[in-house]
Amino acid sequence: MNQSLRFLIVILPILVLVFFAKVLLVDEDIKFSNFESKNFPSFELNDLNGDPVNTESLDGIKLINVWASWCITCLVEHPFLTQLAEKNIQIIGLNYKDSDSKANAWLQRHGNPYLFSIYDPRGDLAFDLGVTGAPESYLIVNNQVVGHIQGELNQTKWETIFLPLITKAKQGS
Amino acid sequence: MIGEIAHFLSLSAVLLLSLVLIFNLAFFFTKIHPNQLILSMRLFNQACWLVFISFGIYVYLAISDDFSIAYIASHSNSQLPIFYKVTSIWSAHEGSMFLWIVFLTAWSILFINSLDKSHPLKKLTLLMLSVIILGFLLFLLLTSNPFERIMPFGALEGADINPVLQDPALAIHPPMLYLGYVGFVISFSFITAYLLNGDFELKWEQDIRNWSFVAWIFLTIGITLGSWWAYYELGWGGYWFWDPVENVALMPWLAATAFMHSLFAASKSNVLKTWTMFLGILIFALSLFGAFIVRSGIIDSVHSFANDPERGLYLLSFSGLITLLALTIFAYRLPALNSSKLVVTGSKESFLSMNNILMITSIFSIFLGVTYPLIIESISGEKVSIGPPYYNTIFAPLILIAAAFIMISVDALWQRSMPLKALLITIFAPTMLSLLSLYLIWQVTNIFSILAYIGIFSGSLILCSYLTRTINNFFNKKFINKGSAIAHIGLGLLFFAVSMNSILSYEKNLNLAPGQSISINDSVREFSFNDIRVFKASNHDVISAQVSLLQDGREISLNPQKRKYATRGQITSESAIHASVLKDTYLTIGDQLDNGTWTFSLKINYFIKWIWFSAALMVLGMLLTIFKKKAS
Structure with a gap:
């Protein structure tokens, strides 16, 4: 008993250390390098004001941001989204597994960078889209999903992943 | 130059x-x-x-x-x-x-x-x-x-x-917190030195006691200030969010609290010494873990600094190295340390050890809550969020058991078992009083929430047992440990205030044009949006709303603001707060809508000030303990 306890006292912290080292060292870029574009799933939902929205609302170049009032990281990336909105980037929210009253209250308190937010309380559209959690961001060009970022969208990720895709899309059109 | x-x-x-x-x-x-x-x-x-x-x-x-x-x-x-x-x-x-x-x-x-x-x-x-x-x-x-x-x-x-x-609160929040965090470097180094030295006849508890107590005070003040600042400056409206960075501050705090308690047992009755040493090492290890979480950018949080893997790696390796060093020496010396003395069942130190186990359980639960999303992400690539429901569910039962042990240990004696009859007498009055208070709260509020009621019951158990004990001792002219009593009353009050806050507080979102007024409920009979003004301050522009409320028969005037800072273009929201003994009226102004109306968020927060007050009581109790020992 004593022997194994002594062993555990040393081994457990080592495991924790190895785990965190692994998390730190995983190269994030690998996740984004091989993204295949696909059609945006068709949907019939309401926005947070109760007006109906569907696939036709997503023409042109749009940034879809999956968010929820319960999501702390969404609050962290919020100022950056606000900056993007001020630069006339069209952002559409996908309010994910949330209640409309809480979501609206959240937007009131922190400001609303979204053109509108699709209200998806059960996560139907999010499921079709392949959302794993909040926040996540998708880049849509003419109803085609061309880029995807999991977690906080920040300046670096924006410049390295989405901005080149937008430039490419603009040249193509 | x-x-x-x-x-x-x-x-x-x-x-x-x-x-x-x-x-x-x-x-x-x-x-x-x-x-x-x-x-x-x-x-x-x-x-x-x-x-x-x-x-x-x-x-x-x-x-x-x-x-x-x-x-x-x-x-x-x-x-x-x-x-x-x-x-x-x-x-x-x-x-x-x-x-x-x-x-x-x-x-x-x-x-x-x-x-x-x-x-x-x-x-x-x-x-x-x-x-x-x-x-x-x-x-x-x-x-x-x-x-x-x-x-x-x-x-x-x-x-x-x-x-x-x-903000003044923020100016002192980090220094206080850091003073607390790094203060435990003393127990860490001293205990490691003791283990390296290998002379286990040596007394070590007294040398680091007060140092650790003072560090604990700083840590408590630091955490409380942070919570206070988030409440009134960030416009979050709450006091605790189970944000990863709050969690990594809470873990060393819990470990330090457990450490202080077992340090008492170690110096009073020569038991739990090995365990106390382990805790002394753990506190600083957790502080280092906190520094790593905040400064590596590994977890997204409102607190995180710029993301830099190189820093994260250095911090991880160095913190890991010294923690491992200490733990390896500890494991190596473990057989020699084991004291033959056992804790007497039913003695004060036995209840104290039980609560030590509970505190370690909470630390582990929080640790799991912080790391679980990372573990899941690295295994399956999925992102999960762990939020307040997880922590509330885990903490409610832990708090109840802890409160029960605190209640019993009030009358327990060092090194001697407590007779069953004495135990029953000890728990009778507080339990009855707490049940009564639960019933009264239920009658008055008409709200039932199992988690909150567990919290209220636990809080009252602690409060009532210390109150009955104080009254008893006052009439029998018996000694009571003032520091410990005040600190534990603070804890009871904290449980009580947090739970009451969770069931009574509410939030309303309003949409008004200047000059408009509406009635909200029986308490807030009239909400009038009188005027909105725009003016310039030294380094920012201000939009200030003039709102008056008719609340509980009294007129209150509130001026929530939005500020736009010139240099960074950042917009902040300054909430207006009207505070009374029982509740805070908390008003935030949102955006202007296309039809010219403005959005407001009105929050009525009950017992929020009691939360800060209970933290102040804990600090006061600790100060009394330090100074009493110095005098004797």
Whole structure:
């Protein structure tokens, strides 16, 4: 008993250390390098004001941001989204597994960078889209999903992943 | 030029500390020289002073707007009041790390000089402290140099401190928190030195007792200030969010609380010594873990500093190294440490050990809550969020059991078992009173929530047992430990206030045009949006709403604001708060809508001030404990 306890006292912290080292060292870029574009799933939902929205609302170049009032990281990336909105980037929210009253209250308190937010309380559209959690961001060009970022969208990720895709899309059109 | 001097002084401190290590390691293999300790102490003290002077110069550079220094240029501004020029130093990673190290050095130099020259552990403690300070100084200078210049020309003007950080509470929140975090370097180094030394007849508890108590006070104040600041400045409307960074501050706090309790048992009845040592090591390890989480950018949080894997790796390796070192020595010495003395069932220390187990359980639960999303992500690539429901569900039962043990231990005795009859007498009155208060609350509020009721019941158990005990002792003229009573009443009040807050508080979202007024409920009979004004302040534009409320028969005037800061273009929301004994009326203004109306968020927060007050009681109780011991 004593022997194994002594062993555990040393081994457990080592495991924790190895785990965190692994998390730190995983190269994030690998996740984004091989993204295949696909059609945006068709949907019939309401926005947070109760007006109906569907696939036709997503023409042109749009940034879809999956968010929820319960999501702390969404609050962290919020100022950056606000900056993007001020630069006339069209952002559409996908309010994910949330209640409309809480979501609206959240937007009131922190400001609303979204053109509108699709209200998806059960996560139907999010499921079709392949959302794993909040926040996540998708880049849509003419109803085609061309880029995807999991977690906080920040300046670096924006410049390295989405901005080149937008430039490419603009040249193509 | 002055910047280079400060940089040079820090580098010299690195050199002196390395010399301390080299000397001691060299002498380790030869025979001990009589002057070895004197020499090491001199070098160590000088190194510490170099760090202080270097930081002093850095403060001067910040005050005198030296924007050729990259860090100052990007976090300060010539328009700032001097107070915020100084606090801007700890508004981001490099400067706050510098402050962290200054505090580490300050604790170390005070402690090591308080030890008697002939203290058998002095040399080894000095060695441990030198290693730790050296490691962090190197971290600062190699990966996060605050002295870095903008070459070839400096900036003309600074980029300004983040406006949400321009607040007195924030100015003192990080220093208090850091003082608490790094204060436990003393228990860590001293216990490690004790284990290395190998003479287990030596008494060690008294030497670090008060040091750890003072560090605990700083940690408590730091956490409370942070919570307070988030409540009234960030406009979050709540006091605790189970944010990863709050969690990594709470873990060392829980470990420190457990440590203090078992330190009592260890010094009163010679039990739990091994366990106490383990906790002493754990607190600082958890503090280091906190520093790693915040500064590596591994977890997204409102608190996280800029993301830099290199820093994360350095911190992880160095923190891991010294923690592993301490734990390996601990594991190696474990067989020799095991005392044959067992805890008597039903004695005070037995209940205390039970609560120690509960505190470790909470630490583990929080640790799991913080790391679980990372574990899942690295296994399946999925992102999950762990939020308040997880913590509330886990903490409610833990709190209830802890409260029950606290209640019993009030009357329990050291080293002696408690007779069943005495136990029943002890628990009878508080349990009945608590059930009664639950019933009354249910009758008055008509709200039922199982988690909140567990919390209220636990809080009242503690409150009632200490109150009955105090009254009893007053009439029987018996001794009561004032410090402990006040601190535990604070804890009971905290459980009570948090639970009451969760069931009573509510939020309303409103949409009004200037001049409009509406009725909300029986309490807030009238909400009038009188006017909106726009004006300029020194470094920001202000939109200020004039709102008057008719609440509980009284007229209240509130002016929530939105500010736009000139330098960064950042918009902040300044909530207006009207505070009364039972509740806070908390009003935030949102955006203007297309039809010209403005959105408001009105929050009625019950018992929120009681939460800060209970933290103050805990600190007061701790202070009494420290001073009582000094007097005797």
